[in-house]
Ligand SMILES: [Zn+2]
């Protein structure tokens with residue numbers, strides 16, 4: 001095994017450098033992952049443009065790879081062996097709080113970089129912290145005893161497994177937060193990788209009507225939404241979305257609204273409130289706006305709308321996403337549109353942000369330049 005590890009390091013806003021790190025020492029209860037693919041999402045676009053702190057960071061929080069070296073205790077505790085392909089959650093749990101015991105590592109204080117300056121989270125942690133290799137835009141990833149791993153089922157390629165994060169978020173947000181189930185009517189806003197994953201989760205759960213909104217330049221993504229199970233797609237620039245939703249629901253509105261837009265301001269939330277049924281609808285948002293002037297709180301309350309926050313995924317959602325990928329029931333491979341090597345991290349993130357490249361849905365970063 002090489003003595004040095006090559007990684008792409010974020011060194012400032014919108015700046016990346018390739019750097020070499022020493023191969024970390026692996027304790028008996030730790031391991032090392034050879035990274036096969038690191039997925040890139042909208043969060044990377046935001047964190048790259050405006051880093052939350054100045055330390056150097058190896059980004060990449062949606063990581064799949066093969067265990068290259070495992071300490072004996074690590075292998076015993078995790079039930080894994082060298083050579084196993086795994087998905088690594090970006091959350092690094094404390095394993096003694098109530099959230100960790102519930103499989104909800106995402107809420108653990110140890111992985112919450114917003115409130116804990118010494119937090120650990122893949123893709124977000126300073127490369128100056130012990131272990132150094134805390135992100136997937138690197139040939140290897142450091143796995144301490146408290147990393148959370150999922151074995152990738154046989155027959156699921158690294159490329160396909162790279163979609164586990166959006167898909168598990170889809171399951172978490174649509175099913176657990178939104179309560180989508182048998183015969184639900186659902187409006188999904190934004191046909192990016194996240195919105196498309198909500199289509200799959202909703203379809204699998206038995207939704208009777210799935211509507212997807214997008215813009216004119218999303219035409220290819222809208223076609224993919226239809227292929228994955230959306231019943232109708234609505235171009236918000238060409239038609240009045242609310243009128244269309246009401247037409248398609250016999251004037252009733254939908255049970256659940258899932259906002260997966262990026263940079264669309266307050267419009268999706270306002271549409272969501274109007275498009276929900278008369279009483280007890282549910283809306284799941286991932287608010288980007290620090291403030292929302294003239295928020296129609298009265299209307300929301302009078303309709304008894306439950307407003308939920310989309311925040312990552314729990315353990316079970318990842319397991320279900322892996323099963324979904326293994327089933328081959330949906331043409332999920334069509335989500336993977338672009339892949340780049342380590343030297344192109346900057347370009348890859350900008351592609352997700354819509355600055356470069358055409359027809360982008362999901363972008364994979366391949367630290368070794370290709371799939372094995
Ligand atoms: Zn992500």
Ligand SMILES: [Zn+2]
Pocket residue numbers: 093094095096097098099100108109110
């Ligand atoms: Zn915890």
